[in-house]
Amino acid sequence: MILNREARQGLTLISPTLVYALLLLAAPLLTVVTFSFWTQDYLDIDTTITLNNYREAWTQPIYRTLIFRSLWVSLIVTLVTVILAFPIAYYLSFHVTRRKALWLFLITIPFWTSYLLRVFLWKVILGYNGVLNSALTGLGIIDEPLTFLLYNVNAVVITLAHAWAPFAILPIFVALEKIDRSLLEAAEDLGDGAVRRFFRVTLPLAMPGVIASTLIVLIPTVGDFVTPRLVGGTDGLMISNMIQIQFGKANNAPLGAALAVSSMVIVSSISLVIFLVGKKFGGRVQ
Amino acid sequence: MSEKPIIELRDVAKSFGTVKALNGINANIREGEFFSLLGPSGCGKTTLLRMIAGFEDPSGGEIVIDGKSMRGIPANRRPTNMVFQSYAIFPHLSVAENVAYGLKRKKLPKTEVTDEVNKALSMVDLSGYGGRAAHELSGGQRQRVALARALVMRPKVVLLDEPLSALDKKLREQMQVELRQLQQSIGITFILVTHDQEEALIMSDRIAVMFEGDIAQIDSPEGLYRHPVSKRVASFIGVMNFLDARTTGQSDAGVSLDIPALGKVTVPASHVPDGLDANSVESVGVRPEMLTILFDERETAEAVAKGVVTSTSYYGDMTYYSVALNETKAPVTLSMRNTAGRSVLPAGSEVRVGWGAESIVLFE
Numbered sequence: 001m002i003l004n005r006e007a008r009q010g011l012t013l014i015s016p017t018l019v020y021a022l023l024l025l026a027a028p029l030l031t032v033v034t035f036s037f038w039t040q041d042y043l044d045i046d047t048t049i050t051l052n053n054y055r056e057a058w059t060q061p062i063y064r065t066l067i068f069r070s071l072w073v074s075l076i077v078t079l080v081t082v083i084l085a086f087p088i089a090y091y092l093s094f095h096v097t098r099r100k101a102l103w104l105f106l107i108t109i110p111f112w113t114s115y116l117l118r119v120f121l122w123k124v125i126l127g128y129n130g131v132l133n134s135a136l137t138g139l140g141i142i143d144e145p146l147t148f149l150l151y152n153v154n155a156v157v158i159t160l161a162h163a164w165a166p167f168a169i170l171p172i173f174v175a176l177e178k179i180d181r182s183l184l185e186a187a188e189d190l191g192d193g194a195v196r197r198f199f200r201v202t203l204p205l206a207m208p209g210v211i212a213s214t215l216i217v218l219i220p221t222v223g224d225f226v227t228p229r230l231v232g233g234t235d236g237l238m239i240s241n242m243i244q245i246q247f248g249k250a251n252n253a254p255l256g257a258a259l260a261v262s263s264m265v266i267v268s269s270i271s272l273v274i275f276l277v278g279k280k281f282g283g284r285v286q
Numbered sequence: 287m288s289e290k291p292i293i294e295l296r297d298v299a300k301s302f303g304t305v306k307a308l309n310g311i312n313a314n315i316r317e318g319e320f321f322s323l324l325g326p327s328g329c330g331k332t333t334l335l336r337m338i339a340g341f342e343d344p345s346g347g348e349i350v351i352d353g354k355s356m357r358g359i360p361a362n363r364r365p366t367n368m369v370f371q372s373y374a375i376f377p378h379l380s381v382a383e384n385v386a387y388g389l390k391r392k393k394l395p396k397t398e399v400t401d402e403v404n405k406a407l408s409m410v411d412l413s414g415y416g417g418r419a420a421h422e423l424s425g426g427q428r429q430r431v432a433l434a435r436a437l438v439m440r441p442k443v444v445l446l447d448e449p450l451s452a453l454d455k456k457l458r459e460q461m462q463v464e465l466r467q468l469q470q471s472i473g474i475t476f477i478l479v480t481h482d483q484e485e486a487l488i489m490s491d492r493i494a495v496m497f498e499g500d501i502a503q504i505d506s507p508e509g510l511y512r513h514p515v516s517k518r519v520a521s522f523i524g525v526m527n528f529l530d531a532r533t534t535g536q537s538d539a540g541v542s543l544d545i546p547a548l549g550k551v552t553v554p555a556s557h558v559p560d561g562l563d564a565n566s567v568e569s570v571g572v573r574p575e576m577l578t579i580l581f582d583e584r585e586t587a588e589a590v591a592k593g594v595v596t597s598t599s600y601y602g603d604m605t606y607y608s609v610a611l612n613e614t615k616a617p618v619t620l621s622m623r624n625t626a627g628r629s630v631l632p633a634g635s636e637v638r639v640g641w642g643a644e645s646i647v648l649f650e
Contacts, residue, residue: 185341186374188361190388190439200387204378 036257045254053258063242067263070238071270073153073228074221077160081217082210084161085168089209090202092169093176104173107166115163119230122159126150126231151233159227164220168213175209176202211278215271222267239263292317292442292475293338297347300333307333308499310347315443315477320469322478322486325496326522332447334496335479339445340364352442367436368445371452373428375420381407381431382416388439406438409468426457433465437472444469446478450485462488483523487511495519511573513559517649520571526647527577527618529611531570541648545570547616548591551643558648566650576645577620579607580638581628587640593618595635605630609639 003011036053039046057063088107096103110118125131126149133145148154179202187197203210225240232238239259246256291314300308308330315321323331336342338349340361349356351365367388376384385403394402407413410430415423423431429449436444449465450458466489469476480486486493487507494504503515514520517528535542540554541564558564580587593609596617604621611618620639624630631637 180372180374182370182372182374183376185361186368186370186376186435187387188341189339189366189368190435191362191391193360193362196391201376201378 032257032260034257035254036261038254040252040254053255054262056255057258057262063239063259066237066239066242067259067266069153070222070240070263071266073156073160073236073238074218074224076157077164077221078214078218080157080161081164081168082172082213085165085213086172086206086210088165089169089172089176092173104170107169110162111166116226118163119159119227122155122162123150123231126155126158150231152235153232155231155233156228156236156238159231160221160224163227164217167216171212171216172206172209175206175212179205207278211274214274214278218274219267219271222263290317291315292352293477294350295334295347296350298334298337298344298349299346300330300337300342301345306499308344311501313494313501313504315475316492318473318475319491320466320476320478320489322480322490322493323496324480324483324486324493324522327481328498329496330499331479331481331496335368335445335447335477338443338477339366339368365442366445367439367441367443368447369429369432369436369449371448373432373449373452375423375428375431377420379420380416381412381418381420381423384420384431385416385435385438387435402438403434406434409437409472410434411464425453426461429453429461433468437474441474443475443477446476448479448481451480451482458485465489487523495522497522512647514571514647515559517569517571520647520649525574525619526571527574527620528569528571528649529616529618531567531648533564533567536564540643541567543567543570543646543648545646547611547614547618548572548641549589551589551646553643553646553648557644557646562648563650564648567648569649571647571649572618572641572645574606574619574621576641577609577618578640579609579620579622579631580640585638585640588642589640591639591641593637593639595631595633595637597633598630600630607631607637609637611639 035045037049037051039048039050039052092100092103123130127133128145128147128150130150132149133142136142137145183201183205184197187201192200222238223240225238225244228236228238228241232241240263243256243259243263246252246259250256293315295311295313295315298308298311299306311330311334323334325331333342337344338351338356340356340359340363356364376387379387382400382403385406386399389399389402403416404413407416410433412427412430412434415427415431420428420431429452432449433444446465450461453461462485465476478486478489487510490507492504492506493510495502495510497518503510503519505513510519510523514523514526517526520526521528529545529547531543531545533541534544534550538555540552541558542550542552544550578587580590591611593611595607596610597608599606603624605624606619606621609618609620610616618639
């Protein structure tokens with residue numbers, strides 16, 4: 001194949017990225033998929049192709065419970081995050097007239113500390129002798145520290161929602177910024193009050209941002225394992241913790257790989273559905 | 287058109303912080319008329335329109351629409367509908383849904399909504415476009431949808447904020463005529479904001495010329511063009527030649543003037559504006575088409591001045607001549623229709639310029 005000068009230039013430009021993507025994304029992914037069809041035979045790997053790992057992953061109740069819990073937790077986290085992010089993005093876009101950049105900058109401040117530190121901070125806040133319990137006992141509102149705060153699903157939801165908030169705020173903010181303000185005046189001119197105008201114009205036009213936020217939060221939270229490990233207790237463990245166990249302590253990499261591929265497929269399908277629904281809903285927005 | 291005012295503006299003022307945008311506007315807009323707010327950008331015309339629509343609150347004074355004070359009444363409960371400069375077509379809705387937008391609140395039966403929408407679309411020549419998406423429309427079509435969306439609400443007043451400024455010249459001229467015809471056939475009051483004096487002259491029954499937050503003059507297009515009250519209005523509407531002048535006498539017949547560039551003249555009383563102090567006349571104006579070059583030696587006019595052509599601009603149908611008049615060398619522009627067998631005079635030609643007393647406009 002003879003390439004013209006421009007094509008060669010283009011290839012040269014993308015080649016570092018291409019090599020990076022092949023080595024660090026495609027190759028590991030392929031390895032994981034291959035592993036999922038093999039079998040662990042004590043210390044050796046039996047490379048006969050088999051679907052046994054998938055059979056186990058999809059039939060054993062423990063895995064099903066974990067994957068459902070992961071999906072459930074990430075859906076709640078997504079819902080909470082997007083619902084909390086929308087008013088912030090709305091306020092930023094419609095009511096902040098000066099120094100918008102400064103506000104955006106302030107929103108990113110929590111990211112200056114590491115993710116791990118932020119998870120630990122929630123432990124300090126929600127713990128048995130934590131900030132919240134001490135404050136409530138000190139004020140005499142409760143006699144005994146609350147135990148439903150930490151080491152369960154609630155703690156996982158709170159921590160993840162906080163961690164992902166800025167990622168949800170920014171796409172919604174951008175979508176709201178793009179709305180021509182005269183459209184809102186037109187809606188008002190045609191008889192809509194503030195509430196009707198919001199549901200008939202603002203929300204539909206902000207939908208692309210809402211969908212983007214949903215996907216940005218949903219996809220990584222399904223697979224998060226640091227947060228459930230640190231604040232989830234035993235009830236709060238998610239599928240990624242089990243995958244980690246299979247690759248580590250349980251020494252069954254093929255089963256872990258099958259679990260990983262399974263959850264990847266499930267998350268991809270859910271994302272695709274959300275994307276298509278969003279496209280149908282906001283498809284005419286140009 | 288009746289004399290009954292549909293909108294009364296009483297001392298309407300607006301300040302943004304310390305900046306005064308409007309200083310006490312008083313005007314009555316009659317039912318069924320095509321009224322234009324004309325002025326350069328920053329004169330407050332758009333602010334005034336937005337206050338009538340309810341998007342801005344006046345800092346002082348009162349706006350009365352159809353006998354009701356609009357104080358404290360929000361935009362969504364006013365009997366006005368607006369055509370926005372950007373058209374503001376909802377991008378997530380089809381053409382029909384855009385037009386039906388305001389009808390939803392009126393809780394009409396579905397078939398009636400469809401009927402109304404179709405009627406409005408045919409009114410603006412867009413029958414059959416109901417199913418189109420907003421982004422499939424051209425600029426002119428978007429403008430029509432915006433108009434249909436306003437008209438379908440059967441408002442007392444339609445407000446148009448520079449609706450034609452985004453269109454190209456040909457389409458704009460076509461829309462000017464169409465809008466005017468549509469307004470006359472449905473008889474709803476239209477208020478147009480524009481900075482284009484030609485557009486205002488073509489479309490309006492009456493025009494309010496605004497400068498820096500004040501209305502300088504309200505009159506019919508012809509009244510504005512022929513009898514501008516100030517040099518500023520005169521130079522904003524069309525082209526006007528200004529010449530120094532001095533009053534030499536005043537009688538029942540009119541005002542006698544000495545205009546060094548043209549000669550002596552008596553302007554008939556009917557052409558002297560009411561309330562003008564004849565002794566304070568300092569200059570006069572004369573429109574380019576009121577001056578004629580007398581090409582033929584035998585041609586005569588009411589009065590004749592001599593001059594030299596300094597430059598020419600050829601427009602096809604017209605030629606604009608710059609002429610230095612008499613000994614004063616006062617420069618004037620005059621326009622001559624090009625006719626068969628008459629070529630453009632070269633610069634330096636000596637010409638006789640014909641003029642008349644009735645074409646002279648007096649300024650204090």
